[in-house]
Amino acid sequence: MSFMTDRRVDRLTSVLRRRGIVLPSFEIYGGISGLIDYGPVGACIRRRVMDNWVDHWTSHGDIVEIDSPTITPEPVLVASGHVGEFSDLMVECGVCGSAFKANHLAEGRHENPDSLNVDEINAMLKDGIECPTCSESKWSDARSMDLMFSTRIGSKKGGRVAYMRPETAQGMFMLYPALFRHFKQKLPFGAIQTGKGYRNEISPRQGMIRLREFNMAELEYFIDPDEPPSPDLSVWDEKISLIADPEGAHAGEYSMTISEALSSGIVRHPTVAWFLVRTWDFLVGVGIDPARIRFRQHASTEMAHYADDCWDCEVGGEHGWVECVGIANRTCHDLLSHEQHSGSNQLRAWRQYAKPHIEIRDILSPNGSVMGPAFKGAAGVVMDALKELVEIPDSMPFALTLADGSSVEITDEMVTRRSEEVAVHGEWFTPHVIEPAFGIDRIIWHILDHGYTETEKEGENYSIMRLNQSVAPFDVAILPLFDKDGMGHIARQIWASVNSMPGLRGELDANKSIGRRYARVDEIGIPWAITVDHTTLEDGSVTVRRRDDQEQVRASIEDVLSKLASGGISTLF
RNA sequence: GCGGGCAUGGUCUAGUGGUUAUGACAGCAGGUUCCCAACCUGCUAACCCGGGUUCAACUCCCGGUGUCCGCACCA
Numbered sequence: 001m002s003f004m005t006d007r008r009v010d011r012l013t014s015v016l017r018r019r020g021i022v023l024p025s026f027e028i029y030g031g032i033s034g035l036i037d038y039g040p041v042g043a044c045i046r047r048r049v050m051d052n053w054v055d056h057w058t059s060h061g062d063i064v065e066i067d068s069p070t071i072t073p074e075p076v077l078v079a080s081g082h083v084g085e086f087s088d089l090m091v092e093c094g095v096c097g098s099a100f101k102a103n104h105l106a107e108g109r110h111e112n113p114d115s116l117n118v119d120e121i122n123a124m125l126k127d128g129i130e131c132p133t134c135s136e137s138k139w140s141d142a143r144s145m146d147l148m149f150s151t152r153i154g155s156k157k158g159g160r161v162a163y164m165r166p167e168t169a170q171g172m173f174m175l176y177p178a179l180f181r182h183f184k185q186k187l188p189f190g191a192i193q194t195g196k197g198y199r200n201e202i203s204p205r206q207g208m209i210r211l212r213e214f215n216m217a218e219l220e221y222f223i224d225p226d227e228p229p230s231p232d233l234s235v236w237d238e239k240i241s242l243i244a245d246p247e248g249a250h251a252g253e254y255s256m257t258i259s260e261a262l263s264s265g266i267v268r269h270p271t272v273a274w275f276l277v278r279t280w281d282f283l284v285g286v287g288i289d290p291a292r293i294r295f296r297q298h299a300s301t302e303m304a305h306y307a308d309d310c311w312d313c314e315v316g317g318e319h320g321w322v323e324c325v326g327i328a329n330r331t332c333h334d335l336l337s338h339e340q341h342s343g344s345n346q347l348r349a350w351r352q353y354a355k356p357h358i359e360i361r362d363i364l365s366p367n368g369s370v371m372g373p374a375f376k377g378a379a380g381v382v383m384d385a386l387k388e389l390v391e392i393p394d395s396m397p398f399a400l401t402l403a404d405g406s407s408v409e410i411t412d413e414m415v416t417r418r419s420e421e422v423a424v425h426g427e428w429f430t431p432h433v434i435e436p437a438f439g440i441d442r443i444i445w446h447i448l449d450h451g452y453t454e455t456e457k458e459g460e461n462y463s464i465m466r467l468n469q470s471v472a473p474f475d476v477a478i479l480p481l482f483d484k485d486g487m488g489h490i491a492r493q494i495w496a497s498v499n500s501m502p503g504l505r506g507e508l509d510a511n512k513s514i515g516r517r518y519a520r521v522d523e524i525g526i527p528w529a530i531t532v533d534h535t536t537l538e539d540g541s542v543t544v545r546r547r548d549d550q551e552q553v554r555a556s557i558e559d560v561l562s563k564l565a566s567g568g569i570s571t572l573f
Numbered sequence: 574g575c576g577g578g579c580a581u582g583g584u585c586u587a588g589u590g591g592u593u594a595u596g597a598c599a600g601c602a603g604g605u606u607c608c609c610a611a612c613c614u615g616c617u618a619a620c621c622c623g624g625g626u627u628c629a630a631c632u633c634c635c636g637g638u639g640u641c642c643g644c645a646c647c648a
Contacts, residue, residue: 010641014584014585015584017583017584018583018584018599024639024640027621027639029622029638030621030622030637030638030639031621031638031639031640032638032639033638033639033640081648082648147647147648166648199647199648201646201647202574202645202646202647203574203645203646203647204647205641210647457609457610458609458610460610462609462610479608481607481608482606482607511600511601512600512610513606513607513608513609513610513611514607514608514609515608515609515610515611516609516610516611517609517610518608518609518610519609519610520610522609531608533607533608534607543608545608545609550609552608552609
């Protein structure tokens with residue numbers, strides 16, 4: 001049995017391997033650290049967690065699902081900041097072992113430390129930079145962090161550099177123009193994407209917690225920062241654990257409702273508050289223990305390069321408190337950066353004023369018959385520059401700066417000064433983005449961790465995986481008490497009926513004693529078991545067994561099937 | 574990435590320079606039982622990979638990989 005090792009986490013891991021839930025990848029070739037497989041049972045659980053997640057967000061109505069490539073050309077990740085952030089050179093102190101980013105050490109000694117290459121960094125380190133920790137100066141050679149998997153698109157020589165995406169978020173930003181059109185050019189709206197992300201971790205540990213290839217599920221919610229959506233939070237009356245920014249005005253731990261958290265100023269942004277509580281809803285809905293969920297606000301010093309405000313949702317389990325969801329206000333950082341790097345003008349939204357702003361503008365209207373002959377071919381450029389002119393000079397002539405930086409002299413005869421009344425109906429702006437990013441594998445780990453229950457049964461160790469039906473690998477097990485006298489036949493008919501119901505899956509097990517089969521289905525978390533016995537042959541009734549307390553009731557096959565279909569099976573008890 | 578421990582059927586493990594390589598549980602077939610891992614019979618199934626030492630290596634040595642513990646890292 002699996003109760004021989006003395007740590008619960010080892011026994012749980014053993015169950016996961018033995019029952020085909022989560023296993024190390026490529027094991028027959030020795031395995032690769034940081035890569036896992038979901039086996040036949042685990043893949044069902046993963047699929048259902050993903051489906052729950054997609055349904056959770058798309059049910060809002062203003063959030064849609066998209067799907068984009070995992071291979072991402074380099075310029076996208078330059079604009080997002082990943083290439084700069086990820087290409088840092090690391091060095092270690094040979095005396096005390098502390099590790100530093102090389103460009104941080106070089107600050108103050110070089111105008112642009114980020115531009116240094118490996119050799120320059122190494123030379124500079126030998127030149128007497130001291131370790132901030134121990135003040136010695138014996139450095140290891142600098143080496144690149146290389147946290148993204150790089151590849152090439154196209155032939156080796158002519159190909160373009162690309163990386164496996166480190167997050168799915170960039171796909172949503174790339175699709176912003178299409179989303180903006182889809183939503184009739186009105187904020188707020190959101191897009192979700194689930195899929196694989198890749199980080200070439202230096203030293204993955206802790207099984208499913210730090211992976212090199214992992215399942216992500218991210219939502220980008222685009223809002224007008226001047227009118228952030230503020231849903232009514234009063235309908236959530238659960239108390240939520242919060243750990244506020246240790247450097248902020250509210251430093252400390254709290255247990256309060258989300259509306260209290262917002263009104264007290266601990267949560268700073270109404271839309272972020274809403275995502276915190278909706279994240280809480282999701283996690284509880286897939287079976288995470290509410291008592292082991294907490295939200296921790298990032299201190300300004302640990303915020304990601306793009307984030308203006310950030311909360312981690314941490315879940316407690318065998319590996320301590322683990323960040324399972326990051327909720328960040330990314331502001332306009334990504335869209336603005338992509339606009340600058342790509343030159344696209346489609347990454348904005350239109351803010352319609354309630355009333356048009358009437359502006360009286362002094363303008364200089366060009367006098368073509370004078371300017372044409374004066375500037376000849378350049379006349380068009382000059383007139384464009386005149387149109388862009390914001391500060392109208394008081395006196396003539398004046399020097400007008402053109403788009404290319406040169407300037408020309410504008411004389412009184414070339415223009416007519418007049419006042420113009422302009423109705424401005426709105427303005428273009430770059431939307432802000434609130435991003436909840438879910439680590440699905442970490443969440444699945446905690447679902448399994450929280451569900452795994454070790455009990456005793458008649459003096460023997462017994463384990464039950466208490467999964468919510470919404471994430472259980474099968475909804476119901478169908479067990480003929482014996483596979484003879486027609487019981488097996490009836491069981492197979494029930495099995496087929498269950499499997500024909502949308503969204504429902506049954507598992508048939510006719511092997512070995514009934515007690516052993518109950519144990520098997522308890523171990524992988526199947527919430528219900530239907531047993532076909534001798535009485536079934538007489539009156540068409542079966543027993544229904546509830547996993548979590550092993551209670552049993554008797555009901556007709558028709559009744560059980562219809563209650564399974566309607567989701568009301570628990571009303572039998 | 575550094576230091577240390579570990580690596581034997583599906584799982585947990587015993588053990589040895591020459592063995593038919595333990596045992597338990599799980600699994601399979603049959604019997605038995607007739608609602609909670611019962612019992613009987615039989616069966617399937619393992620020494621992480623690559624070098625070296627040796628007449629002979631699962632065992633000793635070196636390297637790799639994986640895993641665990643500490644340190645570091647984790648945008």
